[in-house]
Amino acid sequence: MKIALLAMGQIAPNILSDVSRTLTAIFPDTTSTVSQEVLAVPQQAFNKERNQYNSTQILNHIQTFAHNHGEFQRVLGIADVDVYASGLNYVFGEAYISGRVGLISLWRLRPEFYGEEPDSGALKLRILKEAVHELGHTLGLQHCTHSYCVMHFSNSIFEVDKKQSLFCDQCYLTASLTINRMDQQT
Ligand SMILES: [Zn+2]
Numbered sequence: 001m002k003i004a005l006l007a008m009g010q011i012a013p014n015i016l017s018d019v020s021r022t023l024t025a026i027f028p029d030t031t032s033t034v035s036q037e038v039l040a041v042p043q044q045a046f047n048k049e050r051n052q053y054n055s056t057q058i059l060n061h062i063q064t065f066a067h068n069h070g071e072f073q074r075v076l077g078i079a080d081v082d083v084y085a086s087g088l089n090y091v092f093g094e095a096y097i098s099g100r101v102g103l104i105s106l107w108r109l110r111p112e113f114y115g116e117e118p119d120s121g122a123l124k125l126r127i128l129k130e131a132v133h134e135l136g137h138t139l140g141l142q143h144c145t146h147s148y149c150v151m152h153f154s155n156s157i158f159e160v161d162k163k164q165s166l167f168c169d170q171c172y173l174t175a176s177l178t179i180n181r182m183d184q185q186t
């Protein structure tokens with residue numbers, strides 16, 4: 001599988017390269033590239049009443065990028081704004097099940113957001129978990145009942161911290177089969 005990481009607005013280059021490198025270790029037969037192109041977070045996704053951005057609208061923006069870059073099988077956008085999805089107060093990310101694109105936001109992953117000291121190690125681990133989770137959705141995975149599995153639904157940062165950055169055996173098998181099938185088609 002060929003993944004592209006796409007910065008939506010300004011994202012620290014070392015965060016992008018770190019996530020990129022670690023993703024290739026988690027997904028089998030996978031390469032990951034940080035896109036040279038940077039997209040702005042679309043202003044029409046901003047909701048003035050909520051002071052938040054609609055994640056689905058940002059996701060559709062990433063979809064257009066993916067459409068124009070057929071060389072990547074998956075595109076993961078990384079933003080740094082507060083995002084929500086319909087029916088939810090906030091989200092850490094969003095993806096289309098079995099789609100080509102996903103989005104994560106760093107906004108609520110930073111310890112500072114919760115009044116804690118900055119901790120780049122903790123931040124990177126959270127980013128990785130959310131990146132693997134959203135890419136897992138694009139590989140057809142739904143939420144997993146195993147609380148330790150990266151595909152477990154996280155409603156709060158507490159739950160993000162509780163789960164691991166890896167798939168459980170079942171989710172890993174499904175993800176690998178999807179990647180195999182995808183690679184055979186190309
Ligand atoms: Zn999910």
Ligand SMILES: [Zn+2]
Pocket residue numbers: 144145146149150151152167168169170171172
């Ligand atoms: Zn699982």
